[in-house]
Amino acid sequence: MAATGNEHRGTKAFYVSTPIYYVNDAPHLGHAYTTVAGDVLSRWHRQRGEKVWYLTGTDEHGQKIMRTAEAHGVTPQEWCDKLVEEAWQPLWKHLEIANDDFIRTTQPRHTARVQEFVQSLYDKGEIYQGGYEGPYCVGCEEYKTPGELLDGAGEYAGQKLCPIHKRPVEMLKEENYFFKLSEYGPKLLEHYERNPGFIQPESARNEVVNFVRQGLQDLSISRSTFDWGIRIPWDDKHVIYVWVDALLNYATAVGYGADQEKFEQTFPADVHLVGKDILRFHAVIWPAMLMANGLPLPGKVVANGWLMVGGEKMSKSNLTGISPHQLTDHFGVDAYRWYFLRAIQFGQDGSFSWEDFQARYTSELANDFGNLASRVAAMVGRYFDGVLPQGPAAGPAEQAVADGLAKAAREADERIGERLDFAGGIAAVFDFIKQVNGYLTEQEPWKVAKDASPEGQARLAAILYTAAESLRATAVLLNPVMPATCEKLWASLGAEPHLGPLAEQRVADAGTWGRLPAGARVTKGEALFPRLEEPARA
Ligand code: MSP
Numbered sequence: 001m002a003a004t005g006n007e008h009r010g011t012k013a014f015y016v017s018t019p020i021y022y023v024n025d026a027p028h029l030g031h032a033y034t035t036v037a038g039d040v041l042s043r044w045h046r047q048r049g050e051k052v053w054y055l056t057g058t059d060e061h062g063q064k065i066m067r068t069a070e071a072h073g074v075t076p077q078e079w080c081d082k083l084v085e086e087a088w089q090p091l092w093k094h095l096e097i098a099n100d101d102f103i104r105t106t107q108p109r110h111t112a113r114v115q116e117f118v119q120s121l122y123d124k125g126e127i128y129q130g131g132y133e134g135p136y137c138v139g140c141e142e143y144k145t146p147g148e149l150l151d152g153a154g155e156y157a158g159q160k161l162c163p164i165h166k167r168p169v170e171m172l173k174e175e176n177y178f179f180k181l182s183e184y185g186p187k188l189l190e191h192y193e194r195n196p197g198f199i200q201p202e203s204a205r206n207e208v209v210n211f212v213r214q215g216l217q218d219l220s221i222s223r224s225t226f227d228w229g230i231r232i233p234w235d236d237k238h239v240i241y242v243w244v245d246a247l248l249n250y251a252t253a254v255g256y257g258a259d260q261e262k263f264e265q266t267f268p269a270d271v272h273l274v275g276k277d278i279l280r281f282h283a284v285i286w287p288a289m290l291m292a293n294g295l296p297l298p299g300k301v302v303a304n305g306w307l308m309v310g311g312e313k314m315s316k317s318n319l320t321g322i323s324p325h326q327l328t329d330h331f332g333v334d335a336y337r338w339y340f341l342r343a344i345q346f347g348q349d350g351s352f353s354w355e356d357f358q359a360r361y362t363s364e365l366a367n368d369f370g371n372l373a374s375r376v377a378a379m380v381g382r383y384f385d386g387v388l389p390q391g392p393a394a395g396p397a398e399q400a401v402a403d404g405l406a407k408a409a410r411e412a413d414e415r416i417g418e419r420l421d422f423a424g425g426i427a428a429v430f431d432f433i434k435q436v437n438g439y440l441t442e443q444e445p446w447k448v449a450k451d452a453s454p455e456g457q458a459r460l461a462a463i464l465y466t467a468a469e470s471l472r473a474t475a476v477l478l479n480p481v482m483p484a485t486c487e488k489l490w491a492s493l494g495a496e497p498h499l500g501p502l503a504e505q506r507v508a509d510a511g512t513w514g515r516l517p518a519g520a521r522v523t524k525g526e527a528l529f530p531r532l533e534e535p536a537r538a
Pocket of ligand 1: 033
């Protein structure tokens, strides 16, 4: 999928990453939410003509994975292989995720480079040996501070619980290696100050700044009570802490220590997409690790909110993880990709509701967008034998549509491409679709068609040209969100022979009026959004 044309040689790629996901279980809607957002962002930048690198993958070490594998009577590696091959990779394929690479932390390309990175920190005096005792949450794979724990009730009465997983923490006492994280507080604060956009949204930035201002503790970066991890190179009784291992995927996957040219053309990431639960790892520990090793810092870390069920974060450990297949079976893949970005302001939490999805599908996708496409194709077929007519004598009504398009295209680019405001960018395009529907209602081409005079026919041509040209632009602007649907629309407009493949259409040209030429062969294909079958619930 990556653009690899000569025009990109030597330039740095726009590099987008998702978190690498724990493979203790199959993916649910929450994981897919971040991955779809990253896919839309990278497709958008590809359509801007940029060289793009979109990375996702899996986090396979640590106690959580080890215990899950033990519980299933298989080795951790067997467990990971099975989950990656049978659940994670097939889901991304199903959801049309066009990632350029997929990193697994058990791959030698990763493990060897992680050892080198940690060794180099050790050689620089950034790592020392010490002891630590504290409450640990295996779900988070993180030591917690006593102050953030919750008091357990019911089956957990008398125990302290992790605030995220609502499960008891374990007291751990270990001789470990520590990274001198505490020394990086002032440098991190200075970086946040100089780069106000480094952590987004604003609420996430404030949380991190307050946290760092309180003073950082050194970070335990090794574990010695279990062995499912990458060995500490100078002391093989220890494995590297799973978060240090995992964060380094962003470097090892793009050639750190192995392919200098690729590394320089890709690293650092322009956008790390993360759920808000793992913001501190990415906005505090990761930049400090990079500073300690003299590597450049990422452009921004953008935290998305949580998909909630019954007021709780959707998760497998809370038994609320919903499989994306349950929704795509009913609504289709493109509507699924569209819905969560459309309905939830990126950065905020959002509740999933079947009823809301159903209502938006029907009104915005099927009625506003799908019907517009099929009506226009049907009328060009009926009145002009499927050949798009010249659109002469455009009047003020047509000019208003052209202006509306230019505005929608600008706004979508600014919101999706720059601000990661997916909901706002998609809304700009759907407001334009509403405008075109309103235009047709006012112009009543079905009545104008009865006027057989040359003026009447010219007027009809102008109206249908305006509507078809609007759909041309809509296909380009929605392609990153709904690629299969927009392909169908592109085919139905007969655009490809004149304008080339849809994925090669540039965002910057989308709002330029008059690109679809007269003579294009318009055909009425299958409905873009079929009527939903009842009953809806899975
Ligand atoms: N393995 C670590 C990440 C390492 S990155 C160097 C991890 N994995 S995870 O499988 O628990 O999932 C992480 C991400 O999945 C979250 O940060 C978020 O992006 C996404 N989500 C998981 N559950 C979610 C919701 N309920 N809602 C939205 N996103 C959620 O943490």
